[in-house]
Amino acid sequence: MSGPSKYQPTSAVGKWFHERLPIVAFAKDHALDFPTPKNLNYWYTFGGILAVMLVVQIVTGIVLVMHYTPQTDLAFTSVEHIMRDVNYGWMLRYLHMNGASMFFIAVYIHMFRGMYYGSYKAPREVLWMIGVIIYLIMMATAFMGYVLPWGQMSFWGAKVITNLFSAIPFVGDSVTTWLWGGYSVDNPTLNRFFSLHYLLPFVLAGVVILHIWALHVVGNNNPAGVDVKGPGDTVPFHPYYTIKDGFVIVVFFMFYALFVFYGPNYLGDAVNYVPANPLSTPSHIKPEWYYLPFYAILRSIPDKLFGVIAMFSSILILFFLPWLDTSRVRSGRYRPIFKLEFWIFAVVCVALGFIGSKPPEPVYVFWSRILTFYYFAHFIIILPVLGLMETPKPAPNSISDDVLGKSSLMPAE
């Protein structure tokens, strides 16, 4: 936000308060007047959707906690108590459970949108990196939440994921024992996961504020990828984007409601309606859909330590994306080869997810290796080389030109 605030307190009380805490001016500048590029398309509404989903998850989560018991003998039945006896309990629980999936659908669209339009490029590197931190916290939170109902998949998911840390040389076993508070996943593990599952969403909210702060320092990117050149390129956030985001949020809620009310268990796993049994692993264990691509990467490598390293690297590599992409053009719209390669990459990610849901049979292991190789090649080889070799198409001179459909080759009128 540049320039002095437009807020002028009109009343004497307002003026008195403003001189002591200019919070009204702050809110007006950032929530209402914030100048936003006028050419943002619908892909840019997912940030707003994510903020709303975080609130939905926190609110439904807090009320669920009023009825849930984090104890291995009671956790499963307390969830069923919510489903059967608590007023509207079934709805709150299904909202929370499917809300996690909706949260991830929105975050993946938000991330791929950022990758397509080059939203991670200078000067938005820090904004992007805070986003990756948000994604990591989301994954940790969702994982610990999934453990709480203490079904078979909760238990074995917890065991497999915490065992990843045993791959650390020398101290691995001590670290897993420390994480578990015992020699296996058990009551102490459930209790600490519950504690952290309650805490992390609030940490997440704090990091989201940093994310928005960083956004408001550098301003929005836009589909044309060109900088804002003057007031003619922007519109105030309110009412233009509050109404537009509001519309899309309601449409997104319809999609969400379809799952909650008509297929609440479609995205889940039937085995999690069987109470946890530490002596028997389900015949086919797999994580929730949003982790599947990473699970496929883990399984593609036959060595324990290197499998774990590959899996964590596949996420951490996102931190380096701003420097791996060497292209000087921001938006993928003006990069013909990148545009094509972007969609190949997206399909590779979806295909990895598909393979992650399959049993570790040779044909799937074979394909998971090829796809894993492509996943890393995209970041380490293709993006750096492509940026240097590709001849971009001309981008418009300004956002206004973009809205009017002019490219820089057209003579200015």
Added chain:
Amino acid sequence: MKKFIPLLFAGLSFGALAIGAHAGEGALDAKHISYSFEGPFGKFDKAQLQRGYKVFKEVCSNCHSMKLVSFRNLSDKGGPGFTEDQVKALAATFTVHDGPNDKGDMFDRKGRASDAFPWNFPNDEAAKAANGGALPPDLSLITKAREGWHGTFNQLINGIGGPQYVYSLVSGFQDEPADLAKEKPEGKYYNPYFVNGPWISMPPPLSDGLVTFDDGSPNKVDDLARDVSAFLAWTAEPKMEERKKTGFEVMIYLAVLAGLLYFLKKQVWRDVH
């Protein structure tokens, strides 16, 4: 609005990944029978649930528990529709172990509507010992804990198939094929629908005419299997009718709100070029 279609597709294709087909260890897909409670407006058939309860009580409950369901639930809205008096009478036919009383002793008493469904065994170990080492699973959630068939798109269209799994299992016992006969373990039965199969410890539970209904409803194995699987679909998801009804209202409301916001958005953005 056109631009929004790819969004929905993207969302769907991510969502579609949720359940990939899984091998299922070679168990057969459940038979695709249909129930009254399927579809967005489906409701339980009360008479069928009452018959299913009878099958459960007279057959299944000899070995299986139903720990999450109480007698009072049988008169809940959206359930089998017993009256409260019927439920009281029905609960009183059971004996419940309770205590301690003021002398510190445990005692037996008649069941009350608020009691959870009692089990014939004091604990899992006793149930295992009486059933050849195999624990009969609790049936409260069984139709949500099992899948009738697999595959992301298959389940999107046909549902997860839990009730169909139960139907196929209890009505699907067969003589083992000749080439498998020598592998047959002692005291087990052949059932190609069994998820950890094909050898199952449960003997075929149903036979034609095993349970008789007061109103003379058909009681062949196929009928009994349909009725009891419908009853178990209700025990697993007792709020299903309320869920679908609320969902319809929510969808209508959201559709109206989305329409209003869409036109408001068009109006606000009219002058932006």
Added chain:
Amino acid sequence: MVATGAVAAVGGAFVVWPLISQMNPDASVLAMASIEVDLAPIAEGQAIILKWRGNPLIVRHRSKADIDTAKAVKPTDLLDGVARNANVKEGEAATDDNRIVDGKSQYLVMLGVCTHLGCVPEGNKGDFGVVTPNGTTGGWLCPCHGSQYDTAGRVRKGPAPENLPVPPYKYVSDTKILVG
């Protein structure tokens, strides 16, 4: 300035340590009793699974074919050549004799915790058991990521890096062991 900072840092470390240490296994977990297992009821070719310290413990009464198959493998050909037996010297070779106690080859006692990511391997499965007309006996296959173990519980196919661990146990009588 530096000295004051150093003192403050030491104080900080002392405050943080209890917050970290509280997550380690507590006294009641550490005090978990050892268990006695009666081996007599386990028929040859059968295995039982018990719970020990929250983990599954596999006790298998091996057939002669199981033992012969295991003995036929040279320890140098194994993925993990170390015995992983708490009852022999650390680092001993993973011969079949080093996987059991007191030379009682017929009883194999080990944790059913896959050394990859902790799933319970399924018995009588995989390519490293004994093939009989009635199917495979002995040998374990992990359902999670496909690791395989032979009739002595030694890893033969990754991604698991180590043999299934043999816990500390001893024979208290001819057919009774004390685990832990």
